[in-house]
Amino acid sequence: xxxxxxxxxxxxxxxxxxxxxxxxxxxxxxxxxxxxxxxxxxxxxxxxxxxxxxxxxxxxxxxxxxxxxxxxxxxxxxxxxxxxxxxxxxxxxxxxxxxxxxxxxxxxxxxxxxxxxxxxxxxxxxxxxxxxxxxxxxxxxxxxxxxxxxxxxxxxxxxxxxxxxxxxxxxxxxxxxxxxxxxxxxxxxxxxxxxxxxxxxxxxxxxxxxxxxxxxxxxxxxxxxxxxxxxxxxxxxxxxxxxxxxxxxxxxxxxxxxxxxxxxxxxxxxxxxxxxxxxxxxxxxxxxxxxxxxxxxxxxxxxxxxxxxxxxxxxxxxxxxxxxxxxxxxxxxxxxxxxxxxxxxxxxxxxxxxxxxxxxxxxxxxxxxxxxxxxxxxxxxxxxxxxxxxxxxxxxxxxxxxxxxxxxx
Amino acid sequence: xxxxxxxxxxxxxxxxxxxxxxxxxxxxxxxxxxxxxxxxxxxxxxxxxxxxxxxxxxxxxxxxxxxxxxxxxxxxxxxxxxxxxxxxxxxxxxxxxxxxxxxxxxxxxxxxxxxxxxxxxxxxxxxxxxxxxxxxxxxxxxxxxxxxxxxxxxxxxxxxxxxxxxxxxxxxxxxxxxxxxxxxxxxxxxxxxxxxxxxxxxxxxxxxxxxxxxxxxxxxxxxxxxxxxxxxxxxxxxxxxxxxxxxxxxxxxxxxxxxxxxxxxxxxxxxxxxxxxxxxxxxxxxxxxxxxxxxxxxxxxxxxxxxxxxxxxxxxxxxxxxxxxxxxxxxxxxxxxxx
Ligand SMILES: N[C@@H](CCC(=O)N[C@@H](CS)C(=O)NCC(=O)O)C(=O)O
Numbered sequence: 001x002x003x004x005x006x007x008x009x010x011x012x013x014x015x016x017x018x019x020x021x022x023x024x025x026x027x028x029x030x031x032x033x034x035x036x037x038x039x040x041x042x043x044x045x046x047x048x049x050x051x052x053x054x055x056x057x058x059x060x061x062x063x064x065x066x067x068x069x070x071x072x073x074x075x076x077x078x079x080x081x082x083x084x085x086x087x088x089x090x091x092x093x094x095x096x097x098x099x100x101x102x103x104x105x106x107x108x109x110x111x112x113x114x115x116x117x118x119x120x121x122x123x124x125x126x127x128x129x130x131x132x133x134x135x136x137x138x139x140x141x142x143x144x145x146x147x148x149x150x151x152x153x154x155x156x157x158x159x160x161x162x163x164x165x166x167x168x169x170x171x172x173x174x175x176x177x178x179x180x181x182x183x184x185x186x187x188x189x190x191x192x193x194x195x196x197x198x199x200x201x202x203x204x205x206x207x208x209x210x211x212x213x214x215x216x217x218x219x220x221x222x223x224x225x226x227x228x229x230x231x232x233x234x235x236x237x238x239x240x241x242x243x244x245x246x247x248x249x250x251x252x253x254x255x256x257x258x259x260x261x262x263x264x265x266x267x268x269x270x271x272x273x274x275x276x277x278x279x280x281x282x283x284x285x286x287x288x289x290x291x292x293x294x295x296x297x298x299x300x301x302x303x304x305x306x307x308x309x310x311x312x313x314x315x316x317x318x319x320x321x322x323x324x325x326x327x328x329x330x331x332x333x334x335x336x337x338x339x340x341x342x343x344x345x346x347x348x349x350x351x352x353x354x355x356x357x358x359x360x361x362x363x364x365x366x367x368x369x370x371x372x373x374x375x376x377x378x379x380x381x382x383x384x385x386x387x388x389x390x391x392x393x394x395x396x397x398x399x400x401x402x403x404x405x406x407x408x409x
Numbered sequence: 410x411x412x413x414x415x416x417x418x419x420x421x422x423x424x425x426x427x428x429x430x431x432x433x434x435x436x437x438x439x440x441x442x443x444x445x446x447x448x449x450x451x452x453x454x455x456x457x458x459x460x461x462x463x464x465x466x467x468x469x470x471x472x473x474x475x476x477x478x479x480x481x482x483x484x485x486x487x488x489x490x491x492x493x494x495x496x497x498x499x500x501x502x503x504x505x506x507x508x509x510x511x512x513x514x515x516x517x518x519x520x521x522x523x524x525x526x527x528x529x530x531x532x533x534x535x536x537x538x539x540x541x542x543x544x545x546x547x548x549x550x551x552x553x554x555x556x557x558x559x560x561x562x563x564x565x566x567x568x569x570x571x572x573x574x575x576x577x578x579x580x581x582x583x584x585x586x587x588x589x590x591x592x593x594x595x596x597x598x599x600x601x602x603x604x605x606x607x608x609x610x611x612x613x614x615x616x617x618x619x620x621x622x623x624x625x626x627x628x629x630x631x632x633x634x635x636x637x638x639x640x641x642x643x644x645x646x647x648x649x650x651x652x653x654x655x656x657x658x659x660x661x662x663x664x665x666x667x668x669x670x671x672x673x674x675x676x677x678x679x680x681x682x683x684x685x686x687x688x689x690x691x692x693x694x695x696x697x698x699x700x701x702x703x704x705x706x707x708x709x710x711x712x713x714x715x716x717x718x719x720x721x722x723x724x725x726x727x728x729x730x731x732x733x734x735x736x737x738x739x740x741x742x743x744x745x746x747x748x
Binding site: 053054055056068069070071072079080081149152153157158159179180263264265266268275276353354356358362366367369370371372373375 | 580
């Protein structure tokens with residue numbers, strides 16, 4: 001008779017890699033990883049080989065050569081003699097502009113629509129439902145092209161503003177809405193003390209300083225309130241901090257508004273919002289707003305009804321309930337999906353070329369690619385740029401998100 | 410981004426797939442069709458007709474090559490490309506040749522690694538404006554809004570011209586001819602600029618052609634012609650000499666009407682005999698048969714016939730031969746000898 005002993009301790013055998021469930025999953029993963037690496041290696045090697053067969057070794061030297069083409073909307077100094085690199089920078093800034101404007105408008109619209117969709121008013125709620133379904137079920141490219149077509153076909157050409165009995169006229173003599181975009185008055189400075197870009201930085205600096213000042217005043221007011229139970233009246237101080245330094249600065253710099261004027265073929269002077277920008281901006285914002293509205297709605301519905309009932313029992317009025325009790329909690333649910341909507345909007349802005357808006361896809365990955373034939377290089381660079389922008393957006397939003405999270409005590 | 414990653418992946422995949430430059434001729438023969446890159450539509454040069462079949466002056470070159478190589482002028486897969494996508498399409502092997510109002514330039518030839526096989530239309534860049542603007546010269550265009558197609562020589566010439574003449578302009582970049590036309594007609598731009606032949610073509614499709622004028626200034630040289638990839642000289646030779654065959658046929662008086670008779674038996678003009686394969690073995694030297702040029706010429710007629718049928722003075726486009734006449738008639742069309 002044998003007695004019961006411990007099961008014999010297996011020493012490790014090679015076959016266990018395959019038959020022993022403890023090791024098998026690892027084996028499979030290692031093999032998959034090796035296979036994947038080999039595939040990527042082959043892809044890179046093959047591409048490099050084919051490029052060199054074509055006599056096109058990857059090189060980024062083209063970035064320093066003159067671009068040769070003009071760009072209409074440029075936030076930095078650029079002309080056709082500037083380098084491809086500078087053209088790419090103009091494109092990056094244009095991408096950032098559209099992403100920034102788009103995210104703001106989409107959020108405002110989205111929150112409004114999301115809240116209204118829960119309205120007790122049947123018609124308002126239905127209209128918002130139709131809006132959401134209409135916008136999120138049609139590809140954004142169609143909205144962009146449609147917006148552009150409407151702007152081009154329905155608005156008057158600058159020519160219509162001419163003559164003794166023009167068929168179109170400027171609003172308040174200072175804003176012209178044409179099928180080439182909106183021309184409006186722009187601020188500028190008459191001062192000769194500093195250059196205009198320095199002047200703008202001064203304005204921004206004073207503004208930021210004022211906002212910080214106001215925050216400081218409020219903080220100390222709260223501190224006083226906590227200590228004494230009485231909140232000191234500071235609104236005049238806050239207003240003063242916000243407006244007086246700015247007013248003085250603008251006076252010194254000699255702020256003036258230049259209105260657009262019809263000269264030659266076009267309106268000259270003032271600010272020109274091109275219709276490519278407007279069409280892209282509106283289409284992207286309206287489209288993304290439909291998704292944000294749904295996020296907002298689900299965020300609000302996620303808050304237990306008891307919360308608002310309790311707030312009501314305390315005597316809060318409905319709009320205070322929304323702003324003090326429901327929304328702050330709903331934000332925690334809303335922000336994470338909001339981040340991906342911002343990223344979507346930014347990435348969708350690469351459809352800009354459909355309306356001739358010169359973003360990074362239109363400049364670096366469009367004209368520069370075409371004129372230099374550097375497909376691989378420009379596309380890799382472009383992907384890197386979108387990746388960077390997206391990562392920055394999600395980092396910023398994640399920081400915001402973690403600050404909005406419930407701080408548990 | 411979705412789109413660009415997709416294009417990026419396609420490009421990379423395309424580049425990766427275009428492995429070992431196999432002889433294009435063999436590929437075309439094995440496939441049984443010629444992939445010919447054309448534009449998305451320039452009436453007269455390349456555009457689908459009412460039956461959806463591509464036709465035009467550039468299309469005839471594709472058909473001639475298909476006829477020479479595959480013995481079937483209809484065995485062509487037309488791939489519409491925009492000014493922007495055309496070079497990637499050719500470089501990645503998606504098309505075997507491009508025949509789409511494309512200008513032969515140094516950098517496209519040398520840096521982008523293409524082989525222009527010849528010129529089938531000597532052109533130059535012009536400007537079109539609505540007559541009501543009262544503009545009579547390009548030098549009056551300071552401050553104008555100009556519609557241009559991106560990825561073309563047009564936008565580079567335009568930048569140079571306005572800079573050199575110290576004028577400013579507002580460029581409106583557009584991807585295809587149709588969109589450009591729409592914006593121009595709606596008055597979203599004052600001026601439309603491109604190759605002047607294309608301007609004539611575009612204008613011919615307007616409801617009221619007399620309301621638009623083409624300004625007298627020609628600001629560039631735009632020799633337009635078919636092109637292939639660098640590196641496959643045999644294929645380049647076939648496309649080059651097919652084009653030359655069409656040009657030489659006109660010079661030698663070989664037309665689609667008399668080609669049956671001329672190719673039946675040797676004539677007393679030895680060059681015609683060599684061209685039509687009744688003498689010598691030119692076709693064989695290219696890896697084709699003796700009748701290649703007969704088929705190429707029969708496909709759409711000789712160079713002059715194709716010109717007159719699609720863009721000549723009796724068509725709505727109404728272009729005069731001008732520089733594109735035979736050298737014997739004071740033009741620049743000159744085929745090297747078939748010998
Ligand atoms: N010849 C110039 C311009 C060629 C070009 O793109 N022309 C335009 C205007 S006629 C065109 O083909 N458009 C048709 C399309 O976009 O498909 C070049 O090679 O860059």
